[in-house]
Amino acid sequence: MDIHRLHTGEAEALIAATGAELQSLRLGGHDLLWEAGPPWPRHAPLLFPIVGRVKGDTLRHxxxxxxxPRHGFARDRDFALIEGTATTCTAELRDDEATCAAYPFPFLLRVAYTLTATSLRMDLALRNPGDAPLPASLGLHPAFRWPLAPGLPKAAHRLVFEADEPGALRRLDADGLLDPAPRPSPIQDRVLPLNEGLFREDALVFLEPRSRRLRFEAEGGPGLDLRWEGFPHLGIWAKPEPGPTFLCLEPWEGHADPADWDGDITAKPGSFLLAPGATRRWNFTITLIADSR
Structure with missing residues (x-):
């Protein structure tokens, strides 16, 4: 496949072979995904086998x-289409000579999409076909339009979390590594008001937040209900540019190397070890809220 189109009624999603990346999502008459132009040329890349950067862009084993590279190689590799219908598709990526030059482990990664009239669900599964533990991280990086609809002020948007989030905020340093110093969380009473100033120091990183669900909304416009399973961390990122841009809401299992850590990939903080023959699963669902008032 180059592009696989999912459609039902007015709902439509386009999935590319490269990275098995969601490139367009239209629900309820709204185009919800960033169009991958300046200042960021991607839509919703898949982050594997690392999330963020490892020190010196070098994996040690x-x-x-x-x-x-930062965020790994899956986002730039062609996935094979395993099955596809009008509303579903499944694609997979396996290790090969090129992946082993960056990540010396056998793996099988499958990504499945399911479209309904009001939602898109993503199911992911990683299997370890090898005979040694598989160290890995996996994350999502969808970029939603911000503002969600033309004419809405960017500053009218907010995130509403399902639970109180008293935990500390983490930031990335100038090298894209996780700063060990915690910062006060900007979330108050489950609400994070959005403004471009939040992202002048790069992403907001929440390690093990309580919430596994949030709303991205603006009064008088459409909203999105996002929910996920299997991802313990959350990144929030945008380019602090004037004019229409995007907001990335990123569930992760894994994160950038801490700035004060330098070790073997099997001991990387935030990553996991998958036993031989085992499979690990995650899911993520985007649901349209027709009107956030």
């Missing part, structure tokens, strides 16, 4: 060094 048993004394050997493997160059690997």
């Amino acid at each position: 048993v004394g050997k060094m493997f160059p690997i």
Whole structure:
């Protein structure tokens, strides 16, 4: 596949072979996904086998060094279409000679999409076909239009979390590594009012927030209900640019290397080890709220 189109009624989603990336999502007459223009050329990349950066962009394993780009390689690799219908598709990525040059482990990653009239669900599964534990991280990076609809002020938007979030905020340093110093959370009474100033120091990183669900909304416009399972962390990011831009709401299992850590990938903070023959699963659902008033 180059592009697989999902459609039912007026709902439509486009999935690209490269990265199995969601490239367009239209629900209830609203185009919800960022169009991948300046200042950021992606829509909703899949982050694997790392989330964020490893120190020096180099993965370390048993004394050997493997160059690997920020967020890994899955977002730039072609996935194979396993099955596809009008409302579903499943694609997979397997290890090969090129992936082993950056990540010396066998793996099988599958991504499935299911479209309804008002929602899109994403199911992910990672299997370890090898005979040794598989160290990995996996994350999502969807970029939603901000404002959600033409004519809405950007500052009228907010995030509403399902639970109180008293935990600290973390930031990234100038090298894109996790700053060890916690910051006060900008979330108050489950609400994060949105403004471009939030992102002048790059992403907001919440390690193990209580919420597994939030709303992205603006009074008088459409809203999105986002929910996820299997992802313990959340990143929120935007380019602090004037004019229409995007807001990335990113469930992760994994995060950038801490700035004060430098070790083997099997001990990387935030990552997981998948036993031989085991499978790990995650899901993420985007549902349209027709009117946030």
